[in-house]
Amino acid sequence: MKKELGDCCRLVAVSKFHPSGSIREAYRAGQRIFGENRAQELVAKYDELKDELKDVEWHFIGSLQSNKVKFLVPFVSLIQSVSSQKLLDEIEKQAAKIDRVVDILLEVHVAKEETKSGFSVNDVYQVVKTFIESGLYRHIRLRGLMTMATNTDDEQLIRHEFHSVSELFYRIKRDFALPDFDELSMGMSNDYPLAIAEGATLVRIGTSIFGEREYNVDSNKK
Ligand SMILES: *Cc1c(COP(=O)(O)O)cnc(C)c1O
Numbered sequence: 001m002k003k004e005l006g007d008c009c010r011l012v013a014v015s016k017f018h019p020s021g022s023i024r025e026a027y028r029a030g031q032r033i034f035g036e037n038r039a040q041e042l043v044a045k046y047d048e049l050k051d052e053l054k055d056v057e058w059h060f061i062g063s064l065q066s067n068k069v070k071f072l073v074p075f076v077s078l079i080q081s082v083s084s085q086k087l088l089d090e091i092e093k094q095a096a097k098i099d100r101v102v103d104i105l106l107e108v109h110v111a112k113e114e115t116k117s118g119f120s121v122n123d124v125y126q127v128v129k130t131f132i133e134s135g136l137y138r139h140i141r142l143r144g145l146m147t148m149a150t151n152t153d154d155e156q157l158i159r160h161e162f163h164s165v166s167e168l169f170y171r172i173k174r175d176f177a178l179p180d181f182d183e184l185s186m187g188m189s190n191d192y193p194l195a196i197a198e199g200a201t202l203v204r205i206g207t208s209i210f211g212e213r214e215y216n217v218d219s220n221k222k
Contacts, residue, residue, distance in 0.1 A: 014206030017213035037062025066090040080146040083107040083117040095139035105146040110161040112150040144183035162198035
């Protein structure tokens with residue numbers, strides 16, 4: 001998988017619903033970035049593996065409840081799925097408490113499914129503007145944007161969605177002097193080639209690496 005991606009982007013191995021043993025195995029094969037979409041599962045896996053796999057970067061990629069932020073902030077490398085002002089405020093509050101700067105991406109909603117979350121393309125620009133001008137977010141480093149395309153076979157539509165987020169990413173990068181705004185996270189098992197063609201710097205891949213998810217297995221067991 002890694003070889004296939006080449007130098008275009010970094011691979012986030014999405015290990016949700018897979019046991020820690022699968023993470024160890026991928027680690028031994030050289031993988032260092034892992035993505036999880038449930039706070040509890042991420043914390044459990046981190047706790048179990050932290051002494052053993054010291055240089056893992058843990059990314060949070062799911063919908064995040066405000067009351068779970070405090071559990072992630074001490075160790076998470078990147079919260080990719082910041083989808084509300086309320087979450088921004090809570091991350092700032094919790095990160096300030098422990099005097100840590102937390103890297104985040106703003107999630108952009110372009111997909112047709114209402115169940116997917118994120119700011120609209122129109123709102124993101126204003127959120128970034130406020131983020132910068134308010135000067136309030138001194139414990140958050142805004143690293144870029146994340147998105148999920150519609151789950152469809154319509155490649156035109158997927159490409160169009162990735163393209164619109166990519167354009168937004170470059171517009172923000174150009175208009176605001178954000179030194180570390182350099183990550184564009186898009187693409188999953190079924191659409192990552194299209195995401196790479198549109199400039200993704202991070203792809204989030206689960207099924208193509210680990211196989212189908214084991215929804216019935218207690219994911220904290222080895
Ligand atoms: C599960 C998930 C992925 C990985 O999906 P696959 O189809 O298994 O590659 C990527 N991004 C997010 C946000 C996810 O929740």
